[in-house]
Amino acid sequence: MQFPQSLDRTQLPLFDAFMASTVPPLLADSSELPWQDSEGDAFSELSLRGPAGHCLNLLAPILRELSENHDERWLTLVAPPLSLTQSWLREAGLNRERILLLHPRGKQSALELAQHALKLGRSHTVVSWLHPLERHARQRLEHAARQGTAQSLNISLG
Numbered sequence: 001m002q003f004p005q006s007l008d009r010t011q012l013p014l015f016d017a018f019m020a021s022t023v024p025p026l027l028a029d030s031s032e033l034p035w036q037d038s039e040g041d042a043f044s045e046l047s048l049r050g051p052a053g054h055c056l057n058l059l060a061p062i063l064r065e066l067s068e069n070h071d072e073r074w075l076t077l078v079a080p081p082l083s084l085t086q087s088w089l090r091e092a093g094l095n096r097e098r099i100l101l102l103h104p105r106g107k108q109s110a111l112e113l114a115q116h117a118l119k120l121g122r123s124h125t126v127v128s129w130l131h132p133l134e135r136h137a138r139q140r141l142e143h144a145a146r147q148g149t150a151q152s153l154n155i156s157l158g
Helices: 014-020 052-067 086-091 110-120 135-147
Strands: 043-048 074-078 099-102 123-128 151-157
Touching: 043 052, 043 135, 052 074, 052 123, 052 151, 074 110, 099 110, 110 123, 110 135, 135 151
Parallel strands: 043 151, 074 099, 074 123, 123 151
Antiparallel strands: none
C-alpha cells in the first residue's frame, strides 16, 4: 500500500529544525549543580560526529546554558577548535562576558592548561577538546576538577 506524498510541503533540514525549536534549560535549578554532589562525577565527555557546522549547532545550546550559569565563576574554553570564533559565540547567543578562551603557550599542552584551570577553581566548568583522551588523562582532569570544585567537560569532535 502506498501513501500519497504532498509535494508542495517544505521540509526543514534536521539541524535547521533543531535550531529553530526552543531549547528548555538543561538544569531546572542551577543551585543544585551535579558536580557539587560529593559522589557525582566531576568529568563528562561528549562525542559529536559529522560536519563541523552541524556539530557546533548541536553544541551551541549546551555552551549557552553553561555561559548563563548563576555561578560567579567562569566558563573556560581550553584550546577550542578554530571554527569556534568570537563571532560564532555571539551568533550562538553565548554570554561572552562569562567566558574565558585559553590557548596553550610554548611547550604547555592543552591537557596541562585544562588541568591548571580546573585546579585554580575560578571556573565552574572547563571545556576541553582533547581527542583521543586516554584513561590517565581523564583521571587527571577529574582529580583537578574535584580540587577546584569544578566540572570538566571534554568534547570530541570528528
